[in-house]
Amino acid sequence: MAKNTPALPPLYLAVIMFALGLFVATLIHTGTGVRKESDKAQADSDVLFELNGQAYRAEDLPEPQRDKWRAWRERARDWEKRLIESAALRLYFEETARTEGEDARTVSERMLAVQVSEDEVEAFYNKNRDRFNAPFGALRESIRRALTEHKRQQARDALIEQLSRQGTLTLHARSR
Numbered sequence: 001m002a003k004n005t006p007a008l009p010p011l012y013l014a015v016i017m018f019a020l021g022l023f024v025a026t027l028i029h030t031g032t033g034v035r036k037e038s039d040k041a042q043a044d045s046d047v048l049f050e051l052n053g054q055a056y057r058a059e060d061l062p063e064p065q066r067d068k069w070r071a072w073r074e075r076a077r078d079w080e081k082r083l084i085e086s087a088a089l090r091l092y093f094e095e096t097a098r099t100e101g102e103d104a105r106t107v108s109e110r111m112l113a114v115q116v117s118e119d120e121v122e123a124f125y126n127k128n129r130d131r132f133n134a135p136f137g138a139l140r141e142s143i144r145r146a147l148t149e150h151k152r153q154q155a156r157d158a159l160i161e162q163l164s165r166q167g168t169l170t171l172h173a174r175s176r
Contacts, residue, residue, distance in 0.1 A: 081171075085160050088169055111159060114151035116144050 047055045048069075058069055090104070093111070097104040121143050125136050132139060163169035 084171060085156070088171065089156060089159065092163065092169070112152055112155045114148060114155055116147045116151060120147060 046057050048058060048061070049056050058066060058073075061069060089108075093108045094104045096102075096111075097107045100107065121140055122136070124143055124147060125132065125139060160169065160171075164171070
């Protein structure tokens with residue numbers, strides 16, 4: 001007597017085919033000749049647009065647009081760097097919290113603790129008085145918050161620098 005084996009459900013078959021496709025794609029991607037393709041892709045990625053078959057890169061733009069594009073790219077690199085640093089610090093705080101048996105927020109607040117004195121707030125107001133249209137009392141807390149955030153950013157930068165010097169953290173820039 002012949003045994004009847006049940007057919008594979010369509011979902012299982014789809015998952016198997018998908019996995020096989022990923023495997024083949026990986027083999028193709030890591031095979032020979034890929035470097036030439038990736039070099040071409042890199043050169044092609046420098047192309048901002050094509051007009052009537054002509055490829056244009058940043059250096060081909062008219063001067064006002066070229067300058068704006070470069071400024072935008074610089075801001076984007078700065079934003080990307082801050083985002084990566086923020087993610088790295090968050091993971092560092094979470095790891096430290098696990099080893100110390102604390103909450104990550106508590107660790108973060110402890111490591112980035114800053115104080116802004118009343119004298120600092122007044123000094124900032126007095127130094128920039130000509131820029132304000134309101135009395136000191138009305139701006140006191142806004143100035144304190146701005147100075148606190150500035151000091152916190154300095155503390156973050158110092159911690160990133162310290163972790164980098166220790167070899168605990170290595171940042172890899174992603175933008176060109």
